[in-house]
Each structure stands twice: as structure tokens, then as C-alpha cells.
Amino acid sequence: MSDLNTKIQDSVTFITSKTDVQPTIGLILGSGLGDFADEIENAKLIDYSEIPHFPVSTVEGHAGRLVIGTMSGKKVVAMQGRFHFYEGYSLQEVTFPVRVMKGLGVEQIIVTNACGGMNPDFQAGDLMIIEDHLNLTGSNPLIGPNDSELGPRFPDMGTAYTPELIDLVEKVAGQEGISVQKGIYASISGPTYMTRAELKMLRTIGSDTVGMSTVPEVIVARHMNIKTIGISCITDMAIAEELEPLTHEQVVEVANRTKPKFKQLLRSVIEKV
Template sequence: MSELGSKIREAVKYITDQTEHKPSIGLILGSGLGDFAEEIEEATKINYSEIPHFPVSTVEGHAGKLVIGTMSGKTVVAMQGRFHFYEGYSLQQVTFPVRVMKGLGVGQMIVTNACGGMNPDFEAGDLMIIEDHLNLTGANPLIGPNENELGPRFPDMSTAYTPEMIELVKSVANEEGITLQQGVYASISGPAYMTRAELKMLRTLGSDTVGMSTVPEVIVARHMDMKTLGISCITDMAIPEELEPLSHEQVVEVANRTKPKFKQLLRSVIEKV
């Protein structure tokens, strides 16, 4: 048994000892969306600090709890706050909870985030389906010895975001009257926001949005053959020609304003996934 495999099993055992729920859907809740986990019914809540080998979230707006229960008729496990490369964790640590979710029985992962919009057709407050990504963190969570029991050495990423899940969320949004954007998300290491020149570079490379999360988790989810859906909340416009100073508080404020339609969309997607 590998060291990583042993850590996963220890974390899974601890969690399963706390609850009888067997989740099939995993949720990673980004900035401003953490309280969506409060809507989970019959919930078991576990502090990250109690789970063997889990990192601890250090970012404002990330509660740092794993919440397991039912929603929209499905059994789910939600990360109420995530971990980031810029906090000083390795990408293997950042993505460890995804591996634990798989060990709990999760086969479908919904990943959310707050991000900056670079496409001039977008507006702050828009929701965007991630159709593809650019990994510009300078690292990869799969670097190092491959754990063959978890996934292949060279996993395919041609459909990193599951096409069937993308079509489902588009259908749900149409039924709910929610307008969605669709585009490419670029993941950077952070924590500094980008310069004008860097934003121009990303736009030239084909990215519509930029953020500091999501891609490592999606890479690991796909490594383990989990179906994956990514939805971004565009909290600010990162247009290099019109760039203005930005704070984390502003990001959270816009995420909070967008929260009602984001929650509505997630509830309906969970019901039909």
C-alpha cells in the first residue's frame, strides 16, 4: 500500500465513522458560496482540522468544514472552503480532499470558484461554465510517482470537463431562466492579482477568465475518472486596458450578490445530475 493510499484510507475511515451517508456527488465551494453547504439536510459537519492528513483553510470566507448529507434528493459531500497553492500547500495537499471524496464513493464532482473576467462580452456577476482550462500554476498535482490504483500515469485531458455535464447545466439554466457564459478558465498560482501585461498574455492565449484554484482539483478528479463540472462566478472584470485596483473584499461582495442565482442553479443541477 502506498503512502498516499494509506493517507486516503485513514481519512476515508475517519469520515465514514462519523456518518452513515454515502455521497455520490462532490461539491467544492469557492469564495462567497460556502454557506450553500448550510442547505444540506441531515448534515454531518466535520472540521478539516479533525480529518487525518487534511490541510486547514486559511483564507477569509472559507469556513473549513466538510459537510455530508442530502440535497435535491441526492447524497452529497461539500467542501465548505478549499485549499490553494498560494497558501503554501503543495498541489498534492490541495487536491487530497478530491482523492478522499473518490474514496467515499463520489463519482461526479462540481467545482465552483470566484474569478476575474477577461472576455469583454462578460460582466461582473455573470456565471460561466468552464469548457476548458489553462494550467498556468507552474506545477501539476500529478508530478511524482504515479499511484496506479488511483489512475493512469498519463491521464487524458481532452474532455477535462465532462461534455454531458456541460449540456446538463446549460439545459437546467435554460429552464430556470439563468443566463450562462461559457469559456476557458486560466489557473494561476496567486496570491498577487495579475498585471496588465500578464492579462494581455492570458487573453492572447485564449482564456476568458482567470483565477487561483479549480484546475488542480479537476486534474486529479479526471485522473481518477470522475465526471467533472466547473462553474465560475465572475466577480470582477480583468480587462487590461481598463484595469482598476482590486481587493479580496470586493471579490467576496460580488460573489455574495450573485449567490441566489448560483445556488438556484446548483440545486437544480444536483437534482438532475
């Protein structure tokens, strides 16, 4: 057993000692979206700092704990706040909780984020189903020795976001009367927001949104054969020709305003997934 696998088992053993719930759905909740986990029923809360080998979230708007319980009749585990490459963690550390989720029994994962919109047909406050991504972080969480017990050396990313789940989210959104966009998400390392030239480049190569998370977690989820849904909350418009100064506080503010429809969509997706 590899050192990584041993660490995963340490974390899983600790978490299962705290709860009898065996989750099948995992949630990763991005900036300003974490309080969705407060709606989980019969919840067991575990601070990241208690879990062996877990990093600690350092970003405002990320509570830094696992929430395990029931929602819409399904057993779920939610990350109330995530880790980022720009915090100084390796991508292996950033994605470690996804591996632990798999060890807990998770078969499907819903990854969310707050991001900037570059497609002029989008607007701040929109929700976007991620159809595909561009990994522009400059690294990959699978670099290094591969443990074949966890996944293949060369995992296919042709359908990184599970097509039938993309269709399901779009269908559920229509049933709930929630307008959603679909598009490509580009992941950068951060922590700086993009220059005008960089935004022009990203739009030219086909990205609709840009953010500082999600893609490494999705790569690891697919490495471990976890079905994946990605939903972005567009908190600001990052169009090069119209760029205005942006702060993290503004991002969280728009995410907070968008929360009611985001929560409604997520609850319904969990019920039907």
C-alpha cells in the first residue's frame, strides 16, 4: 500500500469513528456557498484540523469542516470550504479530501465554485453547468508515482464531467424554473485576478469562465472513477475590454445574492441524482 493510500485510510478510519453515515454523494462548496451545508439533516460536523493529514482552509468564506448527514433523502458529505493551490498547498494536498470521499463510499461528486464570467452572453449572478475545463494551473495533481489501487496512470479526461449528469442538471434546472448557462471553465493558480491580456487569451482559446479551483479536484475524482458534476456561480464579469477593479468581498457578496437559486438547484439535483 502506498503512503498516499495509507494516509487516506487514516482519514477514513477517523471520520467513520465519528459517524455511522455512509455517504454516496460528495459536495465541494466554493466561496460564499458554504452555508448550503447547514441544511444537511442529522449532521455530524468535523473540523478539518481534527482529521489526520487534512490541510486547513485559510480563505475567507470557507468554514473549514466536513458536514456528514442526509439531504433530499440521500446520504451526503460536504466540504464546507476547500483548499487552493495559491494557499501554498500542493495539488496532491488540495485534492486529498476527494480521495477520502471515495474511501467513505462516495460515488458521485458535485463540485461548485465562484468564478468570473468571460462570455459576453453571461452576466453576474448566473449559474453555469461546467461542460469541460482547461487546466491552466501549471501543474497536475497526478504528477508523481501512481498507485494503481487508486486509479490508472493515464486516466481519460474526455468526459471529465459526466454527460448524463450534465443532462440531469439541465433538466432539473428547467423543471425548477432556474435559468442556467453551460460552458467551459478555466482553472488558474491565482491568487491574482487576471490581466486584460490574460483574459483575452483565455477567451480566445475557448473558456467561458475563469477561477482558481475545481479542475484539480475533478481530475482526481475522475482518476478514482467518481461521477462528476460541476456548477459555477458567476460572481463578476471578467471581460477584458470592460474590466473593473475586483475584490474577494465583491465575489462573496454576489455569491450570497445568488444563493437561493443555487440552493434550490442543488437540493433538487441531489434528490434526483
